[in-house]
Amino acid sequence: MSSTVRGAVELTRPGNVVAAGVLTFVGAFVAGGAADYPLHTAAAVAATMLAIAAGNAINDYFDRDIDAINQPDRPIPRGAVSPRGALAFSLALFGGAIVCALVLPVLAIAIAGVNLVALLVYTEYLKGLPGAGNFVVAYLVGSTFLFGAAAVGDVAAGAVLCALAALSTFTREVVKDVEDIAGDREEGLNTLPIAVGERRALVVAALSLVVAVLASPLPYLWEVFGAPYLAVVAVADLVMLYAAYESFSDPTRGQFLLKYGMFLAVVAFLVGRAAAL
Template sequence: MTSSLRAYVELTRPVNTVAAGVLTAIGAFVAGGLLAEPVQAAAAVVATWFATGAGNAINDYFDRDIDRINNPERPIPRGDASPRGALAFSVVLFAGAVVSVVAFLPLLAIAIAVVNLLALVTYTTVFKGLPGAGNAVVAYLGGSTFLFGAAAVGDPLAGVVLFVLAALSTFTREVVKDVEDVEGDREEGLNTLPIAVGERRALWVGAVVLVVAVLASPLPYLWGTFGLAYLVAVAPADVVMLYAARRSFDDPAAGQSLLKYGMFLAAAAFVVGRVALAVRAPA
């Protein structure tokens, strides 16, 4: 019984799920509403947890055959969770996300949540096997956590730049992950970007997109949204992500892992920028 419960928790990818909630909270914080609108911010974080967990569970349901090749250690391939159980579990989690959103959040946040839920459900069945399309959907979902958090507290524009930068870097990471999974994806007849154009060309596409994100990262400073503290804090994130893109050509697994750390450093830079702004305000 304990191993079965653990397996269903594992379906949610708990580390990634908690991280998504943290990113939503950062979006609310950057928009200045984490403390000003605590109920809405908390509801957005909870909804993100439910929706991310549900999306991961339903992805494992649809990917169960691919995972027997690419990720045999996951709960369904190893026999600790049943496909039907995973599907039912994802429905319960989706319901929790819907209740959290409808009960507490403003209309724009609800609209973002609806789009995200549709994207989560259709990702594996419609977009994942299309060259670049699946990467773009996941990139949007990754970036939208910031936008959703900002919209939940009534200031969606505050999350736009962070949304764009996160989406671009997530796109690159997803391309690198597809390079890792070429064998299983080809076996299942998927036509991901590395399969369609070749692994090295796909990595170059991801690298170019990442360079665009890095070049755009100083914009909040140049526009006067944040001060020098943000620029100093975002520089290490840019260095890590550029190095990660370079490393991906030799070791995709290491590259995509480094990209994840770089993305969190970039999110932290926005927190630093907002805190510095708040400290400066009374003067």
């Protein structure tokens, strides 16, 4: 594999791309339509993966100066991919995502359209605003579940999962801003930790997570899922709460643990839906 091809693959963040595709599938599965509408499910997963890959590539295009400080090993700063090449690659991926989304129901197409606009506005205007960029990223992650559910015709089934994912993602994004505060300050960005201080930003992040944890038993209380869901989501809650605590002393470790806690929360919904079949 040439260095340019390798760099292009790195631009997409393959791990994040696969994870986003899985989340969309989970949304369709939780909505009960993954087996009944396999083509719609596959198109939604493909559209999500292409859109996330495109978003990551164009984010690196706009962040190339910041990454030269915070992440000098990324493809553009190290010279593996040119800025113009990254931009062209991103536009091609966006085109593929749009083609895949056009076969889906109208509501799913509408969600995809809103997400595309939100992603572009975030990348160009909101990334460095206190809390605003974090909010948009949180919505985009949560909406992958909503998109998957809408693709099979039952958007309401993905709503709770969307909200819980968005709240926990907001927490992780704020912690990541604390981790990247040096480079963000150098570039003149006004992220939440810069605007209100690192500790206050982490308190806001922790409160968002507490809301998510308190809301996580709702599918059990509403008798949508049974005890297997509750057992797994309780473990996820504990991991994420510990991660939030750890973030005050070690933001890097904290956001790493949050990622795994969020993964366990997704597993909880899969277990809950499988047990309900």
